[in-house]
Amino acid sequence: MSADGGGHLKMYILIRESVPTGFAVLAAAHASLAAYLKFRDAPEVAEWLSGPFYKAVCKVTDEEFEKAKAFEDHVVLTESALGGQEVAIAFKPRREWPKAFRFYRLYRS
Incomplete structure (x- = not known):
């Protein structure tokens, strides 16, 4: 079952x-x-690029961030202006997501 139901x-x-x-x-x-x-x-x-081009940007706690690094097919981004701190993780597009993704909060200002 996918985390987002789609x-x-x-x-x-x-x-x-x-x-x-x-x-x-x-x-x-x-x-x-x-x-x-x-x-x-x-x-x-290739399939994702052909559309629809769905992305979800979520705000996570430090604990959620560290746990998410255990999921496969990702890249971790750092920010040199913040002393090389890890600031983001992006995951390869997929249909099925681990249950934890259902609970991440969408990023809103």
Whole structure:
């Protein structure tokens, strides 16, 4: 069963809640590109790019961030202006997501 109840391919981007909003916006943009570059040869990415182009950007706690690193097919982003802190994780698009993704909060300012 998918975490979001849909059958569409979706990319998740998780941003640490402690990251200031301006850096969070940059991190989300960088994360999307980094995930595309890392996984561009995967068939899921080709299908995802053909549409619909779903992404979910979520705000997570430090604990959720660390636990999410255990899930496969991701890239972790750091921010040099924040001392190299890990600020975001982007996941390869997929249809089925681990249960934890159902509980991440969508990023809202």
